[in-house]
Amino acid sequence: MSADSVPGVFLSPAALLEHWQGHRRLTRRVIEAFPEDKLTSFSVGGMRPFGVMAVELLRMAVPTVKGVLTGDWSESVSPEARPKPETLRLWDESTKDLNALWRQIPAARFQETVKAFGQYEGRACDLVMYVIDNEIHHRGQGYVYLRSLGITPPPFWERQ
């Protein structure tokens, strides 16, 4: 029997939440690093401004976790970009909501197959990973925007 057929833990639900909130603290700093007007207007290569991407991240995080917990896949945040203070306020609200919702999800739920937003079928753990990966992906793009604006982005390794 090979080691990978032995069940085991790579990450527990609690460790994953801690990891995710570390990423979210970094993403918050990237939002903060943008000059107010550039957050919703500046982009490179015809892509979306970072303020629009940030709202996409808000529209995925809590709704996905709420969906995994309750089966209710409704979204509450509209897709348009917000001024920076409003984006940061929504971000902080999501931080609290994620902590509160996550703790209610039984570990076994993450291995179950769910249909997210009526269309994306997969294991709940994979759906959550997709949301985090999408955040890292777009935040990396935000780093290029900041560098193009002559702004040094926050250090990638700093998650506190």
Added chain:
Amino acid sequence: MSADSVPGVFLSPAALLEHWQGHRRLTRRVIEAFPEDKLTSFSVGGMRPFGVMAVELLRMAVPTVKGVLTGDWSESVSPEARPKPETLRLWDESTKDLNALWRQIPAARFQETVKAFGQYEGRACDLVMYVIDNEIHHRGQGYVYLRSLGITPPPFWERQ
């Protein structure tokens, strides 16, 4: 007792490897999408060309997994960018090496504290996550480079 104090599995070691190799298939397609000369020369905002970032990813992936397994943290790939065919060849070699090494790591090892490359101390699972996060981060930057070159990047959600 709250749900997050109950031990449980979010991702098993086998699920994490599958997730990572999915990301690595996508990153390979991003390397392939660059015109040969642009891979090692083009960048935005004074950042490194994607070919240099790709070699950084190679220098982190197998060496980290080998280090977690054996305690040997030596690196075997030098940091300079390679021509595209050579980069892809090294990528494919890493894919096989990762699969072979990962299967030998006992699950409990991922919860142990290790010192990576003589300097980065942390739980082995967190070190591995950092390597994957760094890949997603830089690949997102590669997407901006491709868009700036007028090239449509491979779809983010396609991991097969």
